[in-house]
Amino acid sequence: MTIRFDRQRLTRAFMLLLVLVLAGVFVAPLYWMLTGSFKKMASTMKVPPDLIPLQPTLGNYAFLFNGTFPVLKWLLNSFAVSALSTLFCILVCTMMGYAFAKKDFPLKNTLFFTILISMMLPKQASLIPLFMTVKSMGMMNHLMGAVVPLIVWPYGIFMMRQFIGTIPGDLLESARIDGASEIAIFRKVVLPLAKPAVAALGVIFFLTAWNDFMWQLIVLKDVGKWTFNIGISVISRNPVANSPVINYGLAMAGGTLGALPVVALFIFLQKYFVTGLTMGAVKE
Amino acid sequence: MALIMNAFKSVVRQRWAYYFILPGYAIFLIFNFIPIIRTVHLSLFDFQLTSKTFIGLQNYADLFGDRIFVASLQNTLKYVALVTPVSVVLSLFIAATLFPLGKRWQSFLRGAFFIPNVVGGVIISAIWLWIYHPVHGFLNYMLSGLGVESVSWLADTATVIPATSLVVLTWTIGNMVIIYMAGLGSIPSVVYEAAKIDGASPFRTFWQITLPLLKPITSFIVTTQLIFCFQIWEVVYLLTSGGPLNKSSTLVFDIYKRAFVKGEYGAASAEGTVLIGIITVVTLLSLYLFRENRRFS
Numbered sequence A: 001m002t003i004r005f006d007r008q009r010l011t012r013a014f015m016l017l018l019v020l021v022l023a024g025v026f027v028a029p030l031y032w033m034l035t036g037s038f039k040k041m042a043s044t045m046k047v048p049p050d051l052i053p054l055q056p057t058l059g060n061y062a063f064l065f066n067g068t069f070p071v072l073k074w075l076l077n078s079f080a081v082s083a084l085s086t087l088f089c090i091l092v093c094t095m096m097g098y099a100f101a102k103k104d105f106p107l108k109n110t111l112f113f114t115i116l117i118s119m120m121l122p123k124q125a126s127l128i129p130l131f132m133t134v135k136s137m138g139m140m141n142h143l144m145g146a147v148v149p150l151i152v153w154p155y156g157i158f159m160m161r162q163f164i165g166t167i168p169g170d171l172l173e174s175a176r177i178d179g180a181s182e183i184a185i186f187r188k189v190v191l192p193l194a195k196p197a198v199a200a201l202g203v204i205f206f207l208t209a210w211n212d213f214m215w216q217l218i219v220l221k222d223v224g225k226w227t228f229n230i231g232i233s234v235i236s237r238n239p240v241a242n243s244p245v246i247n248y249g250l251a252m253a254g255g256t257l258g259a260l261p262v263v264a265l266f267i268f269l270q271k272y273f274v275t276g277l278t279m280g281a282v283k284e
Numbered sequence B: 001m002a003l004i005m006n007a008f009k010s011v012v013r014q015r016w017a018y019y020f021i022l023p024g025y026a027i028f029l030i031f032n033f034i035p036i037i038r039t040v041h042l043s044l045f046d047f048q049l050t051s052k053t054f055i056g057l058q059n060y061a062d063l064f065g066d067r068i069f070v071a072s073l074q075n076t077l078k079y080v081a082l083v084t085p086v087s088v089v090l091s092l093f094i095a096a097t098l099f100p101l102g103k104r105w106q107s108f109l110r111g112a113f114f115i116p117n118v119v120g121g122v123i124i125s126a127i128w129l130w131i132y133h134p135v136h137g138f139l140n141y142m143l144s145g146l147g148v149e150s151v152s153w154l155a156d157t158a159t160v161i162p163a164t165s166l167v168v169l170t171w172t173i174g175n176m177v178i179i180y181m182a183g184l185g186s187i188p189s190v191v192y193e194a195a196k197i198d199g200a201s202p203f204r205t206f207w208q209i210t211l212p213l214l215k216p217i218t219s220f221i222v223t224t225q226l227i228f229c230f231q232i233w234e235v236v237y238l239l240t241s242g243g244p245l246n247k248s249s250t251l252v253f254d255i256y257k258r259a260f261v262k263g264e265y266g267a268a269s270a271e272g273t274v275l276i277g278i279i280t281v282v283t284l285l286s287l288y289l290f291r292e293n294r295r296f297s
Helices: A002-038 A059-065 A069-104 A107-120 A125-138 A143-150 A154-164 A169-177 A181-191 A195-210 A214-217 A230-236 A248-279 B002-013 B016-044 B058-066 B066-097 B105-120 B121-131 B138-145 B159-184 B189-197 B202-213 B213-231 B236-238 B251-261 B265-289
Strands: B043-049 B052-054
Touching: A002 A248, A002 B052, A002 B066, A002 B105, A002 B121, A002 B159, A059 A069, A059 A248, A069 A107, A069 A143, A069 A154, A069 A181, A069 A195, A069 A230, A069 A248, A069 B002, A107 A154, A107 B016, A107 B265, A125 A143, A125 A214, A125 B016, A125 B105, A125 B251, A143 A195, A143 A214, A143 B016, A154 A248, A181 A195, A181 B016, A195 A248, A214 A230, A214 B189, A214 B236, A230 A248, A230 B121, A230 B251, A248 B105, A248 B121, A248 B159, A248 B265, B002 B016, B016 B043, B016 B265, B043 B058, B058 B066, B058 B265, B066 B105, B066 B159, B066 B251, B105 B159, B105 B251, B121 B138, B121 B236, B159 B213, B159 B236, B189 B202, B202 B213, B213 B265, B236 B251, B251 B265
Parallel strands: none
Antiparallel strands: B043 B052
């Protein structure tokens, strides 16, 4: 009996050790990024590399803000794209989720099915027609060009439909009997009750929009219109500012700057992230 | 005739449902659904910046003769074969190990695994680009401490796919760990108690009770991972640009190059159509393999 018990504990301990090592592998690059951001270029090329920056410098950050690159504009653009698309997405997904969950109407299943299918189909494959459409609407190189194609997120509709489906129909019925208009019912009954789902959707969609690299790369052409991710991708892969080689310290500083808002968002709103990710996947 | 009248009356009676749906659905049609159909349509044309001529299936014939396309296809399959099973198994392992821990540790470690996902592929790739550097990258330094020779991770055709796959893994596993942990949480504890009473070992409990109960979630995770892996391109764009010798180029990366660097919109659309076809088949297969076999005793 005791032997089996010890063996179980040993296995568990071993598993935990493995997981801790893995966690290290996941987190170590971020430590490397943070320390690297304080290294002068010569430091970043040292062999063996410093585990802690021995001559820390704020030079990289200074460079980021000295105007060579519109870094603040980039951050603002990322934020604007993410915030706007999140706002529209919440609106659209809640409205559509409500209709699919609580109303019965001709073609309901067909319409929902088409949305479900599109979840399977890769957006990356239909870039060219999308590009052509956005161009013909005059949204190229414009904030809205990056925002609008994102708005209808099938996963979001799915999520809202699932959640709103749990609202008792009697509540809606009694509101209707009391003479409330459809819009009033939506605003005063459905929306308040759907708040947790809306929060979760908002949080994970904001992150999705923030990291929507490919489409932003294609639509936003002017340096001043770039989102932060585009800017980082350029700094981290090209020598900049008369430097003969890639300045990893600068790239790390940029990375740290870009990571700060989203990591902060995650730390404070972790519970909403988890709700959002699991709502569509796990049936309670 | 009566049927049509009834349908019409139904639509009018339910008009608010349509008011709530139509704005979003219109955007969906224009920006999500129709582009996919147009991709297939455009694939039948020789479509460049200045000209557009109908050439039928010629694009496809040219594609399959193009060795860069073939290489991209092969590499994409390699990525899928490598990343999907490893990521699913690993995330399940991590979730199962973290689950019995206390709330604080669960939250903390779960967060640790999810952080790369939050930070995003661009920044994570930027860091790994430096870590993988053949001369002053941290990885080679660590290995040299163990007596292993320096490897040019991203420039060596043998290591480029595993190396980029590792970056992809750190980026996506967190997502799946969170979902699996929620799934484990949704299994009622009475099930485990019953198993314990029956004297089942933890190992057996996991294999014969937990795993089958997780099947719907595993189905979701495997299917979404497959779809994700077929579309790997960011790490390629940021770390290797498809090299060395196209050994890491993926389908989506090639589509991007063909369309936005070379301007061959028709060929890129054909490639996109091929991707759509592959993903559809793979998704249906995955859903079929994980289908629920309902047995009533």
